[in-house]
Structures are given as C-alpha cells and as structure tokens.
Amino acid sequence: MMSNLRNLFFGTDTPINTHYGLTSRVYLNNAATPLVAEPAIQELCEVLPIYSYGNELNALSAQLTLKYNQVRDIVMDFIGADPSLDTVIYTSNTTSAINILSQVYYEHDPDQIILTTRMEHMANYLPFREKMKTLAVGITPEGNVDMNDYAAKLEQYSGQIKLVAVTGASNITGLIPPFYEMAALAHSYGAKIFVDAVQLVQHKSFTMKSHKDASHIDFVSFDGHKFYTGQSGGVLVGDREFLDQYRPLMFGAGITEFVSSSKIIYKGSPERYEAGYPDFLGIISWGAAIRFLDGIGMENVEEWERGLYRHLIRRLSEIPNLILYSDVYNNTRVPFVAFNLKNMLYRTLAYKLGYGYGIDIASGTSGANLYVQDLLGLTDQQAYSLYRSGEGYGIVRASIGLFNNYEDVDRLADALICISS
Ligand SMILES: Cc1ncc(COP(=O)(O)O)c(C=O)c1O
Structure with missing residues (x-):
C-alpha cells in the first residue's frame, strides 16, 4: 500500500539529462522541499472556483474564509495544541514564524x-541572536544536543533564560533532540520552550502535550512547503494569552481594530x-x-520511512571511503543521512550525483552552519579560512520523503559505489 503512494506525488520520475544520457530523476532532497502531493493540489482545484479576497460580505467569500480558518483547527488537532489556550498564527514560512517569536x-x-x-x-538561531544575547548548547560526538551542557547553561544563567529554542529534528542528520526532557528542565528553571518542528511533523507523530504536563x-x-504542498504558508502555535500582549513584527492592514491619527x-x-x-x-x-498524511496514519508514514532509512544505511555502510556523520544507528530520527567521500570535495560529490546519475540531494551547510562545522570538526578559524579561500565546507545530505521507494535508495547507493571506486 505505501509504495503505491508514489503515484500520488508529482514529479517522482521526471526525466533528467545526465552526462550519461536521459534517466528518471531520484528525488532525495525532501528536507529542503519535498515533491508535491496530489491531494494538496486537488484541494486547490476545488477551491479555485470560489477564490476571492475572502473576508467579504458574500456567501462565497465567507465559504473561502471558513475553509482558510478551519486549517487552524486541523493544525491544532495534528499537533495536540489546546484550542482553549493556544493560538495558530499563519505565517509565510517557518523562518517568519520564528522571527515573530523572537520579536x-x-x-x-x-x-x-x-x-x-x-x-x-539558522532560522532558529539568527532571529534570536540578532536581537538578544543567545547561547548555543554544544553537540555530543554522536551529533545530538549535549544534555550536560544544556543543564549546566540553564543552571549558570538561571532566571535569565526565558526561552529555549530547539529543533524538532536536525535538517542535516535527522537526529531528534530529547525535546520533552529539555522542556521539563526548561520549565523547572522558569523558561518556556519552542520546538522548530518543520523537519519533524511530516515524518513522525508529535504532540505539544497538555499545558499541565511538565514537558x-x-x-x-512548521510550514506547508516542507509538507508536500510546494507553496508558502506556515504557522506559529502557542499560548494565546501570552502572544496577545506584544507588538507585531509586521505592520499593515488586517491587524488593527481601530486606527486614527491619534x-x-x-x-x-x-x-x-x-x-x-x-x-x-x-x-x-x-x-x-x-x-492526507493523517489519513495514511503517521505510524504508517514512520514505519515506511524507517524501512527505507535502514536500507539506505545498510547499503551506505558497505561503501569504502564513505564518511557518515552522526550516530546513524540511532533510530530517534527522521530519515535523513549526511555524508562525504574521503578526498572529495562535497560540491564535487553532489555534482557527480546530480549530473552523472540524476540524483537530487543537498550539499553545503544547508542552513545549519554551526552544526555542519561541528560535524566536520572545524574550528571557527578553520571554517573562516575555508570560506575565504573559496573552497568552503559542507556535507552531502540525502533526505527521504513519503513517496521514495527502495529503488531510489539503491540508485543512490549504486551511484556512490561507482563514484567512490
Ligand atoms: C530545521 C529547519 N528550521 C527552519 C527552516 C526554515 O524553513 P523555511 O525555509 O521553510 O522558512 C528549515 C529549512 O530548511 C529547517 O530545516
């Protein structure tokens, strides 16, 4: 059943030109933006006949506005938010949601x-760092959040830290930080916690848990384009009473009850x-x-993707000269893998996979500059020298999505075997 889902996505096998001729593409860049699911587009086709500005005093406009607002309930339900206490703020993407929170x-x-x-x-670092004193907890050798450092920082700056901001899953290695444990500890120090769930919720079921729960x-x-829509639209979800108190980040129409010059x-x-x-x-x-994903069942999504991920790791671990980053056997993760080939620049490897084999993957730092620097074991000075020299630094990332199949995974592994030999 799960392998048939592939037919419900656009562009899974689009022909692509390579140095060896035409082939069908392999799309493994889902952490950047996944391919688009048909139900998302079918919904657009259904709604286009009533498309208008919305919010106006006529029946079709009211219908459109209702559909738009109902997505707040869908989001709440999907992540276990509390409709009596939380609000769902629409944003253009995750970056803008975090910028609102930082403001x-x-x-x-x-x-x-x-x-x-x-x-x-960087969406969960720079918006804070540019406004306030921001500390970053270190990483363990396995590539996850160092909980000793976390606890030590909370203790050292007790009373001064008001917010912990952590990813729900790394966009590079897919590792999932222990965010519930982090939440409980943050709360015990009087801080709140924000989880950037944009890489998590389309792969694993997630709940915010009750407001009464310590964690x-x-x-x-999180947002829509990383959730198989190919379009903008995201959310910031959280405590309504708290969020009601502050000045907006963006000013313009629609946000006021009353405006006069005074x-x-x-x-x-x-x-x-x-x-x-x-x-x-x-x-x-x-x-x-x-x-659509809720209908499939997040447990089925997770199981399918876990199978693909394990197969990928089995295949990749056979390849000589391949460096795999983080503890790839830790299953508390979403299905992404970060790698390099010894003695080959990350960009060269990505180029060979793309232009040689039609494999669409990410390369570079993919926006997680500090993490990639740590995974590569580079000091700030070394990273800066590599940047200055024009060589740069980075890794290659393959990220699995719901429509991928075992053949996609084998094509990546086979290509890497050819490139490495
Ligand atoms: C973990 C994480 N957070 C935030 C973002 C920013 O998301 P967007 O570009 O949709 O705003 C990304 C994008 O890749 C990401 O991977």
Missing part, C-alpha cells in the same frame, strides 16, 4: 538570554501577527496535505 521575546524582555543549540538551522511544548512552528488598537492573536494578504490558497492546500 515577541524581545518585546517581553530585551535583556533576557535565549538558549538554543549548535544543531539549529509541554510551549511554542511550535490612536491605534491592535487585534488579539492570531490576526495581530498576520499583517497583509492572507495566503488563502497556500494555507487551504496545506490543510489538505495534513489531512
């Missing part, structure tokens, strides 16, 4: 410390943070994509 925390207390990790994508996740973001009254959340055009189509399409 909120800056407004909350500009002198606080934000605690994040060296595992993060409750206070804020979450007085401005902002709406509460979510509208307060949703200035400008509501992305009706991207959001509605995303709602359909979430329903």
Whole structure:
C-alpha cells in the first residue's frame, strides 16, 4: 500500500539529462522541499472556483474564509495544541514564524538570554541572536544536543533564560533532540520552550502535550512547503494569552481594530501577527496535505520511512571511503543521512550525483552552519579560512520523503559505489 503512494506525488520520475544520457530523476532532497502531493493540489482545484479576497460580505467569500480558518483547527488537532489556550498564527514560512517569536521575546524582555543549540538551522538561531544575547548548547560526538551542557547553561544563567529554542529534528542528520526532557528542565528553571518542528511533523507523530504536563511544548512552528504542498504558508502555535500582549513584527492592514491619527488598537492573536494578504490558497492546500498524511496514519508514514532509512544505511555502510556523520544507528530520527567521500570535495560529490546519475540531494551547510562545522570538526578559524579561500565546507545530505521507494535508495547507493571506486 505505501509504495503505491508514489503515484500520488508529482514529479517522482521526471526525466533528467545526465552526462550519461536521459534517466528518471531520484528525488532525495525532501528536507529542503519535498515533491508535491496530489491531494494538496486537488484541494486547490476545488477551491479555485470560489477564490476571492475572502473576508467579504458574500456567501462565497465567507465559504473561502471558513475553509482558510478551519486549517487552524486541523493544525491544532495534528499537533495536540489546546484550542482553549493556544493560538495558530499563519505565517509565510517557518523562518517568519520564528522571527515573530523572537520579536515577541524581545518585546517581553530585551535583556533576557535565549538558549538554543549548535544543531539549529539558522532560522532558529539568527532571529534570536540578532536581537538578544543567545547561547548555543554544544553537540555530543554522536551529533545530538549535549544534555550536560544544556543543564549546566540553564543552571549558570538561571532566571535569565526565558526561552529555549530547539529543533524538532536536525535538517542535516535527522537526529531528534530529547525535546520533552529539555522542556521539563526548561520549565523547572522558569523558561518556556519552542520546538522548530518543520523537519519533524511530516515524518513522525508529535504532540505539544497538555499545558499541565511538565514537558509541554510551549511554542511550535512548521510550514506547508516542507509538507508536500510546494507553496508558502506556515504557522506559529502557542499560548494565546501570552502572544496577545506584544507588538507585531509586521505592520499593515488586517491587524488593527481601530486606527486614527491619534490612536491605534491592535487585534488579539492570531490576526495581530498576520499583517497583509492572507495566503488563502497556500494555507487551504496545506490543510489538505495534513489531512492526507493523517489519513495514511503517521505510524504508517514512520514505519515506511524507517524501512527505507535502514536500507539506505545498510547499503551506505558497505561503501569504502564513505564518511557518515552522526550516530546513524540511532533510530530517534527522521530519515535523513549526511555524508562525504574521503578526498572529495562535497560540491564535487553532489555534482557527480546530480549530473552523472540524476540524483537530487543537498550539499553545503544547508542552513545549519554551526552544526555542519561541528560535524566536520572545524574550528571557527578553520571554517573562516575555508570560506575565504573559496573552497568552503559542507556535507552531502540525502533526505527521504513519503513517496521514495527502495529503488531510489539503491540508485543512490549504486551511484556512490561507482563514484567512490
Ligand atoms: C530545521 C529547519 N528550521 C527552519 C527552516 C526554515 O524553513 P523555511 O525555509 O521553510 O522558512 C528549515 C529549512 O530548511 C529547517 O530545516
């Protein structure tokens, strides 16, 4: 059943030109952006006849607006948010969601410390670092968050750290940090926790847990394009009462109850943070994509992808000269693998896979600059020298999605065998 799902995605086998002629592509760049699922596009086709600006006083506009707002409930339900306490703020993507959160925390207390990790994508580092003092927890030799360092930093800066920001899964190695454990510890120090779930929720079931639970996740973001829609639209989910208090990041129409030259009254959340055009189509399409995965069952998604991942690791571990980063046998992960070939520049390897074999994978730092630097064992100075020399540094990443099959995995492994020999 799961292998038939491939037919429900666009572009899985599109012909691609390579140095050896035409072949069908192998798409293993799902952590960057996965291919698009048909249900997401079918939903668009159904909604296009009633497309309008929405929010107007007529029946079709009301229908569109209702569909758009219903996605808030779909999101809440999917991640176990509490409709009586949480709000779902629409954003254009995960980056903008985290920028909103960083602005909120800056407004909350500009002198606080934000605690994040060296595992993060820059979307979960720079928005905080550019506004407030931001510390990054180190990484263990296995590639996960160093919990001793985490506990030590919480203790050392007790009372000053108001927010912990951690990824739900590394976009490089796929490893999942122990975020519930981190949440419980953060709460015991009076801090809240944000989980950047954009690489997690389409691969594994996830819940924010009850607000009463010690390991409750206070804020979450993720988005549609990484969830098989190919479109923008994302969310920041979290405590409504808290989010109702702060100045928005973006200013414009739709966020105020009243404006005159002498007085401005902002709406509460979510509208307060949703200035400008509501992305009706991207959001509605995303709602359909979430329903699609929910219908398959996240446990089935996880099992299928775990099988593919294990097969990939079995095949890759046979290849001489291949360096695999992080503890690839740790199954607390989403199905991504980071590697390099000894004595070959990451870019050269990616080029050979792409132009030689039609394999679409990522290469470089993929936005996780500090993490990749650590995985490669580079000091700041070494990283800077490599940048200055033009050589750069990076790794190659293969990331599995729901539509991938065993043949995709074998084609990558076979190509690597040819390239390495
Ligand atoms: C872990 C992680 N967080 C945040 C982002 C930013 O997501 P977006 O580009 O959709 O805003 C990415 C993008 O790759 C990511 O991998």
